[in-house]
Amino acid sequence: MDFLIDIDTNIFLFFNGMHCDFVDRFMKLSSDRFVWVPLYVSLLVALVRMFGWRKAVIITLAAVAAVAASDQLCATFIRPEVQRLRPANLENPLSVLVHVVDGYRGGSYGFPSCHAANTFALVGLLLPVVRNMRFSIAMLVWALLNCYSRIHLGVHYPGDLLVGGLIGVSIGLICFYIVRLIAFGGNIASGRTNVYLRKPFYSSDIVAVVFIMTLAVILLASI
Numbered sequence: 001m002d003f004l005i006d007i008d009t010n011i012f013l014f015f016n017g018m019h020c021d022f023v024d025r026f027m028k029l030s031s032d033r034f035v036w037v038p039l040y041v042s043l044l045v046a047l048v049r050m051f052g053w054r055k056a057v058i059i060t061l062a063a064v065a066a067v068a069a070s071d072q073l074c075a076t077f078i079r080p081e082v083q084r085l086r087p088a089n090l091e092n093p094l095s096v097l098v099h100v101v102d103g104y105r106g107g108s109y110g111f112p113s114c115h116a117a118n119t120f121a122l123v124g125l126l127l128p129v130v131r132n133m134r135f136s137i138a139m140l141v142w143a144l145l146n147c148y149s150r151i152h153l154g155v156h157y158p159g160d161l162l163v164g165g166l167i168g169v170s171i172g173l174i175c176f177y178i179v180r181l182i183a184f185g186g187n188i189a190s191g192r193t194n195v196y197l198r199k200p201f202y203s204s205d206i207v208a209v210v211f212i213m214t215l216a217v218i219l220l221a222s223i
Contacts, residue, residue, distance in 0.1 A: 008159040009087075036142070038214055039207065075114050086110035088100050111159070117165065123143050123169065129179065
């Protein structure tokens with residue numbers, strides 16, 4: 001265990017040490033949940049266009065449940081038991097080596113990461129529902145960017161993110177199987193409306209476009 005902790009710490013210090021003012025601003029904005037509100041709205045629009053209101057509402061409720069379950073499992077049940085201090089926490093001796101941005105140090109404990117659990121809960125649920133390459137790439141890049149930003153800001157070790165991501169994906173997949181059973185009778189493919197899939201601009205591409213546009217805004221705001 002000490003060996004794994006040492007590896008985790010060394011990886012963290014390596015990536016946390018690579019910083020400049022522009023990247024600091026970019027990572028801080030990327031880590032903000034509210035900056036991604038347009039992405040969440042585009043997800044709902046895409047789901048409605050692909051599956052109709054009834055199925056979209058079921059999927060949305062499942063997404064909310066997946067994120068809530070992931071967040072509560074990590075924050076309420078696991079963190080108080082493990083009590084692993086965040087790298088930037090002033091009670092952690094490592095904090096003197098940690099680069100922080102604008103004094104942000106997070107809460108007391110960071111294992112596992114709620115950011116990673118929440119984002120990958122959405123990935124675990126939505127990727128097998130939508131099954132579109134550009135959509136999948138956009139969602140994965142979004143989730144990985146959120147995770148990496150937490151290392152850059154000094155509030156999570158890579159191990160926090162890895163375990164949080166695994167928890168999120170697991171819960172997301174469980175919710176996916178429930179959605180498949182309730183909304184699609186066990187067969188996602190049969191629930192698609194062919195007219196939407198025949199369009200040159202797929203409904204799921206809306207998400208990829210909004211992600212790129214939001215990313216561009218974050219880049220411009222970081223300059």
